[in-house]
Amino acid sequence: MKFICLTLLFVCGITDSRSEQYEVVGPADPVFAVAGEDVILPCSVKPSISVVDMRVEWFRLDLKDSPLVHLYDDHEDRNTDQIQSYRGRTKLTLQELQTGNASLKLSTVRVSDEGLYKCFIQSKSWSDDVTVDVSVEAVGHSPVITVDGFDRSGGLHLQCESEGWYPEPDLEWLDSEGVSLSSETTETHRNSDRFSLKNSIIVYHSDKIHCRVKLRHYMLETLINTTNNRFISWRTSVILSSVFVVLVVIAGIFITVIAIKNKALDQLPNEHRKIQHAHDQLQDEKSTLQHERDQLLQSQKIIITQALPHLRTHTVKVTLDDDSAHRHLIVSDDGKQVREGNRISLNEGNNRFKYHLGVLGKDGFSSGSFYFEVQVKDQTEWDLGVARESVRKSWIDLSPDDGYWTVSRRHEKYLALDSPLVSLSLRVELQRVGVFVDYDQGLVSFYDVKSMSLIYSYTGLSFNEKLYPFVCLGYQYNHNSTPLIICD
Numbered sequence: 001m002k003f004i005c006l007t008l009l010f011v012c013g014i015t016d017s018r019s020e021q022y023e024v025v026g027p028a029d030p031v032f033a034v035a036g037e038d039v040i041l042p043c044s045v046k047p048s049i050s051v052v053d054m055r056v057e058w059f060r061l062d063l064k065d066s067p068l069v070h071l072y073d074d075h076e077d078r079n080t081d082q083i084q085s086y087r088g089r090t091k092l093t094l095q096e097l098q099t100g101n102a103s104l105k106l107s108t109v110r111v112s113d114e115g116l117y118k119c120f121i122q123s124k125s126w127s128d129d130v131t132v133d134v135s136v137e138a139v140g141h142s143p144v145i146t147v148d149g150f151d152r153s154g155g156l157h158l159q160c161e162s163e164g165w166y167p168e169p170d171l172e173w174l175d176s177e178g179v180s181l182s183s184e185t186t187e188t189h190r191n192s193d194r195f196s197l198k199n200s201i202i203v204y205h206s207d208k209i210h211c212r213v214k215l216r217h218y219m220l221e222t223l224i225n226t227t228n229n230r231f232i233s234w235r236t237s238v239i240l241s242s243v244f245v246v247l248v249v250i251a252g253i254f255i256t257v258i259a260i261k262n263k264a265l266d267q268l269p270n271e272h273r274k275i276q277h278a279h280d281q282l283q284d285e286k287s288t289l290q291h292e293r294d295q296l297l298q299s300q301k302i303i304i305t306q307a308l309p310h311l312r313t314h315t316v317k318v319t320l321d322d323d324s325a326h327r328h329l330i331v332s333d334d335g336k337q338v339r340e341g342n343r344i345s346l347n348e349g350n351n352r353f354k355y356h357l358g359v360l361g362k363d364g365f366s367s368g369s370f371y372f373e374v375q376v377k378d379q380t381e382w383d384l385g386v387a388r389e390s391v392r393k394s395w396i397d398l399s400p401d402d403g404y405w406t407v408s409r410r411h412e413k414y415l416a417l418d419s420p421l422v423s424l425s426l427r428v429e430l431q432r433v434g435v436f437v438d439y440d441q442g443l444v445s446f447y448d449v450k451s452m453s454l455i456y457s458y459t460g461l462s463f464n465e466k467l468y469p470f471v472c473l474g475y476q477y478n479h480n481s482t483p484l485i486i487c488d
Contacts, residue, residue: 022045024045024046024120025043026041026043026044026130026132027042029133031134032136032217033106033109033134033136034136034139035111035136035137035138035139035166039109040103040104041058041103041104041117041119042132043101043102043132044102045100045121047100048099048100049100050098050099050100051097051102051121053075053123054123055071055073055122055123056070056071056072056097056102057118057120058071058118059117060116060117061116061117062116063115069090070090070091072092085110086106089106090106091104091105091107092105102121104117110193111136111194112193114135116131116133118130118131118132119131119132137166137167137215137217138164138166138193139164139215139218140169140194140196140213142220143161143162143221144160144222144313145159145160145209145222145224146159147310155203155204156204156226157200158200158202158203158211159198160197160199160222161196162196162211163194164194165196165213165215166194167215168195168197169195169215171197171211171212172212172214173199173201173211174210175208178210181201181203182201183200184199186199197213199211207225208223208224209226311434311436311447314368315370315372315373316363317363318361318363318469319361320337320338320361321335321362322359323351324352324353324393325338325353325358326354326356326358327343327352328340328341328343330343332483336486337483337486338473338483339473339484340357340473340477340478340481353472354394355394355476356472356474356475357472357475358383358393358471358472358473359470360468360469361469361470368438368440369437370436371434372469372486373433373435374432374435374471374486376409376430376432377432379480379482379483381409381473382472383406383407383408383409383417383470383472384406384435384471384472385404385405385444387405388463388465388468389466389468390465398472400417400418400419401419403465404470405461406470406472407424407446407455414430424455424456426455428451430448430455432448432449432450432487433446433448433449433455434448434449439463442462442463445457
């Protein structure tokens, strides 16, 4: 009798063990994920049995230290030892576990998530695993085409830039027929985990030029029409500049001749009439030269007006730093607006402006070009521009000598706070002001966005510190509640 019981128990044990046998299955091909989006890493058991009472562990095979991605054990998640970068981004669903599906949902994918993952499932008497290969792609910004002018042979020099890609994409130029154009070698830089590209080309005849960036499953493209009147104006300005130089040389020759003849005037009275005639000719040439110069200046003014849309290709995201704001200023939660008002609470500190109702942007810039716009409509007293990193916030002089390059409105007048002050003659009230900075060329320019015209430029500058966007609502008090708004 005892022998029969032992035999039955043994058979039952074998049956239970076989009933728990299963196979862990996953995808045969790599799983492609897009940075910033969510992805499902497939893993399930075959046949489909509940894994609620089992241990489900996801970990990275290609990381040495702390490879745990997600752990489910004893009916709950146990992620104390989870990799820090995965905190709050992984999830297993109880309803799916009941059907044998242990797929992991990974939210807000990052480039660093790329790699090999192991899905391990263990019961009391059995275990199995499968490897999942995850490949991440990051889609960058649309390419930006900028115009660097004409070369001596009349060719238009174009430059295409794009950033934020992973892995490294391909960049190519195409004409209006879709034929690839030869260009310079593409410059590639890797910042953190993303790639940025830059490529230049010189074109002569094609009317429409495409810059295309391709990455596996994605493609972004930008078009520029080189027959636009804007480029014709630029070509004209190059020609006028050459004419201007020739006229200056001719004027120099005439001046030299007159100087020589004036020396000999006392000795050669009979040459007086000839010299007078030459002088009259010089005056005529001088008048012609003045006319050509006026035409050139007018052409340059047209170029500046039409170039403003291109400045917007250097637009940066500006967020105001509440920690630098004067105690009588209120900065909106998104950091895009600032107005005068009484704060509910305030963290006092030396980092705040003391006298001017000023506030800086959170991010500074130490190279290249950047551009942003500020809405000043209906506000009657303001300053805006850029300031260097080490400005004294307790100072009362917003001048270049103290690290500020700004334009202002005071008592219904517009000023450039240069050294000395410059009064600006504007026909209309400003509603939206664009600020463009070329750090490397030492240039700070201000534009009336509505009329597409230049307001004022600081030139010939030399920067050795970071520059921060700066807006201000005047000195100590401003009784106009209209906010200044950073425009995206």
